[in-house]
Amino acid sequence: MIRTAIVRGLLFGAVGLHLAVVGVLLMLHQRWIIIDTISLGQAVLVLLAIGAGVMAAPTNAPEAPPARLLFGLIAGAAASLPLAALMVAMDLVRLQAVFIALSHDLFEMLSFDLGDFLGVLALIGGGAVGGLAGAVLQHTPPGIRRAVIAGAAAVVVAGVFQELIQLMLQFEGLIGDIRDFFYTWEGLSPQGAAVVFAITAIVSQVRSAASRRNQAALTDQQRQRQRMIRALLCLAGLAVLPALAGSYIGQVLMLVGLFILMGMCLNLDVGLAGLLDLGFVAFFAVGAYATALLTADNPHALLHLSYWAAMPIAVLLSICMGVIFGIPVLGVRGDYLAVATMGLGEIVRVIVLSDFASPLLGGAQGLLQIPKPALGGFTLGSPVSLFYLTLVASGVAAFVAWRLENSRLGRAWMALRDDEDVAQALGINLIRSKLMAYGLGAAFAGLAGSIFAVMLGSVYPSSFQLLISINVLALIIVGGMGSLPGVALGSIALIGLPELLREFGEYRYLFYGAVLIIMMRLRPEGLWPSEARRRELHGSDESLALDAGSDLLPAQRT
Amino acid sequence: MALLEIDDIHVFYDNIQALKGISLDVEANRIVTLVGGNGAGKSTTLRAISGLLHPRQGAIRYDGRPLAGLGAHDIAAMGLVHVPEGRRIFGRLTVDENLLMGAFTRRDRKAIAEDKERMMTLFPRLRERLRQVAGTLSGGEQQMVATARAMMARPRLLLMDEPSMGLAPMVVEQVFETIQAINAQGVTILLVEQNALMALTIADQGYVLESGEIVLSGPGRDLIDDERVRQAYLG
Numbered sequence: 001m002i003r004t005a006i007v008r009g010l011l012f013g014a015v016g017l018h019l020a021v022v023g024v025l026l027m028l029h030q031r032w033i034i035i036d037t038i039s040l041g042q043a044v045l046v047l048l049a050i051g052a053g054v055m056a057a058p059t060n061a062p063e064a065p066p067a068r069l070l071f072g073l074i075a076g077a078a079a080s081l082p083l084a085a086l087m088v089a090m091d092l093v094r095l096q097a098v099f100i101a102l103s104h105d106l107f108e109m110l111s112f113d114l115g116d117f118l119g120v121l122a123l124i125g126g127g128a129v130g131g132l133a134g135a136v137l138q139h140t141p142p143g144i145r146r147a148v149i150a151g152a153a154a155v156v157v158a159g160v161f162q163e164l165i166q167l168m169l170q171f172e173g174l175i176g177d178i179r180d181f182f183y184t185w186e187g188l189s190p191q192g193a194a195v196v197f198a199i200t201a202i203v204s205q206v207r208s209a210a211s212r213r214n215q216a217a218l219t220d221q222q223r224q225r226q227r228m229i230r231a232l233l234c235l236a237g238l239a240v241l242p243a244l245a246g247s248y249i250g251q252v253l254m255l256v257g258l259f260i261l262m263g264m265c266l267n268l269d270v271g272l273a274g275l276l277d278l279g280f281v282a283f284f285a286v287g288a289y290a291t292a293l294l295t296a297d298n299p300h301a302l303l304h305l306s307y308w309a310a311m312p313i314a315v316l317l318s319i320c321m322g323v324i325f326g327i328p329v330l331g332v333r334g335d336y337l338a339v340a341t342m343g344l345g346e347i348v349r350v351i352v353l354s355d356f357a358s359p360l361l362g363g364a365q366g367l368l369q370i371p372k373p374a375l376g377g378f379t380l381g382s383p384v385s386l387f388y389l390t391l392v393a394s395g396v397a398a399f400v401a402w403r404l405e406n407s408r409l410g411r412a413w414m415a416l417r418d419d420e421d422v423a424q425a426l427g428i429n430l431i432r433s434k435l436m437a438y439g440l441g442a443a444f445a446g447l448a449g450s451i452f453a454v455m456l457g458s459v460y461p462s463s464f465q466l467l468i469s470i471n472v473l474a475l476i477i478v479g480g481m482g483s484l485p486g487v488a489l490g491s492i493a494l495i496g497l498p499e500l501l502r503e504f505g506e507y508r509y510l511f512y513g514a515v516l517i518i519m520m521r522l523r524p525e526g527l528w529p530s531e532a533r534r535r536e537l538h539g540s541d542e543s544l545a546l547d548a549g550s551d552l553l554p555a556q557r558t
Numbered sequence: 559m560a561l562l563e564i565d566d567i568h569v570f571y572d573n574i575q576a577l578k579g580i581s582l583d584v585e586a587n588r589i590v591t592l593v594g595g596n597g598a599g600k601s602t603t604l605r606a607i608s609g610l611l612h613p614r615q616g617a618i619r620y621d622g623r624p625l626a627g628l629g630a631h632d633i634a635a636m637g638l639v640h641v642p643e644g645r646r647i648f649g650r651l652t653v654d655e656n657l658l659m660g661a662f663t664r665r666d667r668k669a670i671a672e673d674k675e676r677m678m679t680l681f682p683r684l685r686e687r688l689r690q691v692a693g694t695l696s697g698g699e700q701q702m703v704a705t706a707r708a709m710m711a712r713p714r715l716l717l718m719d720e721p722s723m724g725l726a727p728m729v730v731e732q733v734f735e736t737i738q739a740i741n742a743q744g745v746t747i748l749l750v751e752q753n754a755l756m757a758l759t760i761a762d763q764g765y766v767l768e769s770g771e772i773v774l775s776g777p778g779r780d781l782i783d784d785e786r787v788r789q790a791y792l793g
Binding site for chain 1: 608609610629630631634635639640642646647648649650651655658659660662663707708711
């Protein structure tokens with residue numbers, strides 16, 4: 001169908017147009033993937049054309065394969081049409097007065113420096129080639145396709161993170177020579193890109209062949225063990241990396257670790273107990289302020305305890321806050337709970353800022369000079385050492401969460417989540433279970449806050465915005481609700497990546513929104529879902545097959 | 559003395575009176591049924607007994623003990639278990655986990671495992687479905703889960719709310735057979751039903767509820783023959 005091919009192509013083109021108008025495209029163009037060859041912005045355009053080609057040439061189309069390739073070509077060309085139209089418009093009118101992103105630089109990028117006429121042709125031609133490539137890719141055997149995609153992805157990663165990788169390879173001698181082969185000062189060299197592509201493609205080919213041979217022979221239990229080993233390896237990598245990578249990565253990872261910790265405790269509340277708590281940041285604030293008041297070298301401080309004495313007190317205070325917050329919202333369910341807790345969360349920040357509390361808590365100026373924790377004679381001053389502190393804390397939180405999942409309390413939470421009335425009628429104490437959930441969630445949030453305070457060395461009310469709660473919630477949704485490795489993955493994706501790609505910071509929440517929408521459409525269970533979530537979302541197809549003819553009326557979902 | 563004695567209870571939803579002075583007795587080891595039309599107050603009565611609602615006036619005594627002031631979970635722990643209307647199973651837990659939730663108040667692991675085995679014999683279908691997420695079961699199977707889950711608490715008195723609702727006629731018959739089988743094991747049953755004929759057929763004692771008041775009572779068989787009941791509910 002030529003019409004669908006054109007429509008799909010135009011759809012992808014509209015995405016490209018949008019990215020160009022808001023300025024994302026030009027910003028991405030600043031970063032080379034392969035030096036002087038292709039930039040990240042150009043890669044996005046190519047990807048859009050390929051995507052259009054893939055969508056326009058499905059393998060189950062009624063037409064013969066050559067016709068499908070033609071569709072891919074057409075869709076790719078169509079995908080570049082909106083941008084070509086934009087170029088023509090930019091040539092005729094000065095659009096920059098309205099959209100500041102539509103600058104001459106953008107025009108040069110889109111026209112490949114070939115001038116107006118040739119530039120438009122080149123753009124459409126390039127799109128057509130991309131679309132054709134997509135259609136071809138769609139019709140290559142899956143093994144080869146996977147290898148090509150893996151190779152291309154590796155090149156993009158190696159290119160985008162060149163600064164970071166080069167930073168890690170700052171050695172003289174052999175490593176230095178290797179580095180110089182792959183990278184010039186500003187980006188991946190063409191020969192380096194070719195080697196990265198080839199190696200990754202071959203490795204992925206070999207691995208998929210090996211795993212296909214093994215997978216058939218594996219039992220469920222072995223597969224589960226394999227997954228566990230993989231998770232442990234990831235964790236070990238996470239643990240060793242900062243020590244090698246220096247303080248910039250250490251700083252990023254420290255933040256990632258902190259959000260992992262918070263993600264784990266919100267996971268208890270939301271994933272297990274079904275309590276959508278958006279006031280979460282309040283406990284984080286209580287932990288941070290308690291630590292500051294108990295340890296800091298400033299006139300507001302109440303005591304000058306060591307960090308290790310102050311932390312348990314901060315955690316305890318957070319638990320109390322959690323329970324106090326929990327009582328008024330005991331009878332509130334679902335969305336209403338989210339709104340109520342959101343309000344409670346804001347109250348803490350407003351109180352800290354108020355005239356009443358500012359003599360005690362420093363108001364908007366915050367509390368400064370919080371000393372770094374010391375362990376024996378060693379001060380945990382560097383980001384890397386603080387990262388390890390968050391890692392240990394996350395480990396404790398993960399252990400608690402893992403034990404809870406299969407405990408009486410964990411099961412009581414899950415039952416309350418599914419149906420409060422029935423759970424009570426079966427003997428579950430609603431009040432106690434819910435307050436335990438709030439208290440425990442608050443405990444770990446307080447711990448995270450306490451670490452946060454020593455991390456920055458100071459606390460300000462502006463650090464405790466609603467946005468923190470939302471970030472944490474978003475990372476457990478993206479990672480996979482109720483899944484511990486998912487939290488780590490979500491935290492790396494949503495907290496770590498934006499930190500590493502600082503220059504894109506302006507568009508951070510645009511990407512955030514896009515990622516969330518795409519995830520909800522394509523993979524609602526998250527990147528690394530827990531077994532139970534996978535069952536919930538994908539179990540129904542298989543059970544329906546089992547169920548055929550068992551009973552005349554299907555279940556009523558209530 | 560009856561196992562459950564309800565003495566003139568009045569229940570309100572905000573300002574609307576749902577029960578206007580209900581009194582009834584449930585003798586031990588019997589099947590007692592509460593029939594009546596939509597909105598007569600049948601489910602409200604059960605919710606009041608199990609502590610999910612609190613009567614504004616009147617008393618409920620279970621095994622001679624007044625239930626006023628006790629939470630739903632305390633009442634459940636006394637062996638008075640409610641199977642709510644609409645097969646409210648824990649849809650996101652497996653059948654196995656659902657059954658274990660039924661035994662939440664018990665700590666005798668070995669006996670729990672034995673009881674689970676007994677439920678498998680009572681409902682062979684559940685054995686095949688043990689690892690399946692309960693929300694994906696068929697309606698009849700979900701009713702089985704709800705009933706088996708309540709039985710896992712080793713109840714002395716089982717409150718069943720519309721167990722036949724929305725089920726195919728053949729499955730309904732199975733449900734009523736199961737109720738009788740459970741009763742034969744020594745569990746007292748208070749059954750709320752819209753399917754008045756079936757309920758009165760198996761019940762030792764029946765009560766007819768209308769707009770929050772009991773208008774008739776007597777042995778199940780007698781009520782079936784009663785002219786007023788025939789006209790109102792049996793057609």
